[in-house]
Amino acid sequence: MTATIQTIPTADGPFTLLTDDRGRVLASGWSADPAAILGRIALAPADVREGKTDAASAVDAYYAGDLTAIDTVAVAQTGTALQLEGWAALRRIAAGHPLTYAEFAAALGRPAAVRVAASICARNAPALFVPCHRVLRTGGGLGGFAWGLDVKRALLARESVARA
Numbered sequence: 001m002t003a004t005i006q007t008i009p010t011a012d013g014p015f016t017l018l019t020d021d022r023g024r025v026l027a028s029g030w031s032a033d034p035a036a037i038l039g040r041i042a043l044a045p046a047d048v049r050e051g052k053t054d055a056a057s058a059v060d061a062y063y064a065g066d067l068t069a070i071d072t073v074a075v076a077q078t079g080t081a082l083q084l085e086g087w088a089a090l091r092r093i094a095a096g097h098p099l100t101y102a103e104f105a106a107a108l109g110r111p112a113a114v115r116v117a118a119s120i121c122a123r124n125a126p127a128l129f130v131p132c133h134r135v136l137r138t139g140g141g142l143g144g145f146a147w148g149l150d151v152k153r154a155l156l157a158r159e160s161v162a163r164a
Contacts, residue, residue, distance in 0.1 A: 001020055001021055001045045001046060001047070002021050002045065002046070002047040002048075002049060003018055003019060003020055003021070003026060003045035003047065003048045003049070004018070004019050004048075004049055004050070004051040004052070004053050005017070005018050005019075005034050005037065005048050005049070005050055005051075006019075006050065006051060006052055006053045006056055007032050008056050008059060008060070010030070010059065010063050011063055011154070012030055012150075012151045012154050012155070013030045013031075013151070014030065014031065014032035015028065015029070015030055015059055015128070016028060016029060016030075016031055016032060016033075016034065016036075016037045017037075017053045017055050017056060017059070018034075018037050018038065018041075018045075018048070019053045019054075019055055020045070020076055022074070022076075023053070023054050023055070023074065024074040024075055024076040025053075025055050025073060025074070025075045025076070025126040025129050026041055026045070026075075026076055026077075026125060026126065027040040027041050027125040027126055027127075028055075028125075028126050028127050028128060028129060029127045029128075029146060029147045030127075030147040030148070030151050031147070034048070040125040040146070041078075041125050042078055043078065055073045055129070057069075058070050058072075058073045058129075059128065062128070063158075067095040067096075067158070067159055067161075068095070070128055070129050070131070071091065073129050075087075075126040075129050075130055077124075077125055077126065077130070079123065082108075082116065082120070083120055083123060085108060086104075086108055086116075086117065086120030086121075087120065087124060087130050089104070089107055089108055090104075090120070090121070090124065090130050090131055090132055090134070090135070091129075091130055091131070093131060093134040093135070095131075095134070095159040096159045096160055096161065097134075098134040098135065098136050098156060098159075099134065099135055099136070100135070100136050100137065100138045100139075100140075101114045101117045101118050101121075101135055101136070101137060101138065101143065102114050102117075102138055104117045104120075104121075104135050105117040117135070118135075118143070118144075120132075121135050121143075121144075122144065122146070124146075127146065127147060128155075131155075132145075133145055133151075133152045133155045133156065134156070134159070142156075
């Protein structure tokens with residue numbers, strides 16, 4: 001498989017996308033370092049080339065205020081059945097309506113599996129498109145985020161306008 005990698009500027013810093021030959025986002029995040037993005041997936045593509053991705057326009061639209069622009073971008077992740085179910089559930093969390101890890105675990109039908117819910121977030125490769133940043137600690141603390149708490153805080157602040 002040949003993958004395409006592209007880095008674009010955003011208000012939260014450089015954002016790099018890795019897409020497969022079908023245009024699905026394999027991994028993405030706030031870094032200009034391709035190795036940081038490739039390190040998020042278990043099996044690196046055989047060939048990675050710099051180029052333009054269709055998904056970059058959704059990132060631009062998101063940062064321009066269309067918070068739903070990322071919702072229909074195709075992603076591809078490899079994981080267990082529970083991880084795949086969890087990543088799909090993350091995509092259903094609406095902008096401006098974050099859940100706690102406990103609420104996310106309950107949404108998965110496993111209310112006692114808070115650590116599992118956190119692990120699903122931690123192993124998420126296509127950041128932003130699968131919005132793991134929308135899951136918080138009980139009490140509203142930010143919890144963790146692979147791309148830094150400043151980015152997570154900025155994303156949540158941007159999305160809080162959706163509540164209004």
